[in-house]
Amino acid sequence: MMHVFALIASDYRKYKKYGGHFLSIVFLTQGFWAVFQYRIAHFFYTLKIPIVRYLLLLLSLLWQKLIEITTGISIPYSASIGHSLYIGHFGGIIINAKSVIGNNCNISQGVTIGVSGRETSRGVPVIGDNVYIGANAVVAGKISVGNDCVIAANSLVVNSFEAGVTLVGVPAKIVNHNTSKGYI
Structure with missing residues (x-):
């Protein structure tokens, strides 16, 4: 299983492959925002420290809802998604x-x-x-x-x-x- 930073890096490389530049991918690409938020939240979901896990998941749910409202993309932290996910368009x-x-x-x-x-x-x-x-x-x-x-x-x-x-x-x-x- 890949580490969360390796997963984020593989997602970023996939977006870069389609012609994006760092600033446009990170700041202007809603699909990347949603995938990035999912990766962090899924990492928290897999933590083995119960109280820390629940507090971080609560924050992640709020962050997910913000991303969902902003991008129209809903990816729950409990879904299981492999590396290099690409979401091509908004919403x-x-x-x-x-x-x-x-x-x-x-x-x-x-x-x-x-x-x-x-x-x-x-x-x-x-x-x-x-x-x-x-x-x-x-x-x-x-x-x-x-x-x-x-x-x-x-x-x-x-x-x-x-x-x-x-x-x-x-x-x-x-x-x-x-x-x-x-x-x-």
């Missing part, structure tokens, strides 16, 4: 507190990763590494999306899918076996 991004997102993923504006289903099918998604999620896509339910997948804009993913496919539609279906290479 409308909701990630469930129990979601699992792999390494090196890109999330576009308007994306929801959330809970859905009934009884034993109720749950949240597990998203693999190198997954690109297009604008306004919804990934919901106790499902898994394999590594290197592309989820097209406006798609609704409610079923599990293998690695290395492109998903399109409502509900999403495999349209080809093109991977996320070139999107990430």
Whole structure:
């Protein structure tokens, strides 16, 4: 498991890869603000000192709410997100507190990763590494999306899918076996 500063550095490098400069990334990129806040809050969430942990989480919740209001991006500290997360545009991004997102993923504006289903099918998604999620896509339910997948804009993913496919539609279906290479 990477240390919090290594995770922040990997996120920063991902933003830099897309052409940002230090000042514009740190001071003007709302996606980076939300990811940075998540990394710090998640670090506090994993602390083993109970009283310190709870005090820092309380402050983190207030900070998260400020970031959420400012950016329109909600990433709870209890979500599990791998290194090099990139949020490309402002707003409308909701990630469930129990979601699992792999390494090196890109999330576009308007994306929801959330809970859905009934009884034993109720749950949240597990998203693999190198997954690109297009604008306004919804990934919901106790499902898994394999590594290197592309989820097209406006798609609704409610079923599990293998690695290395492109998903399109409502509900999403495999349209080809093109991977996320070139999107990430």
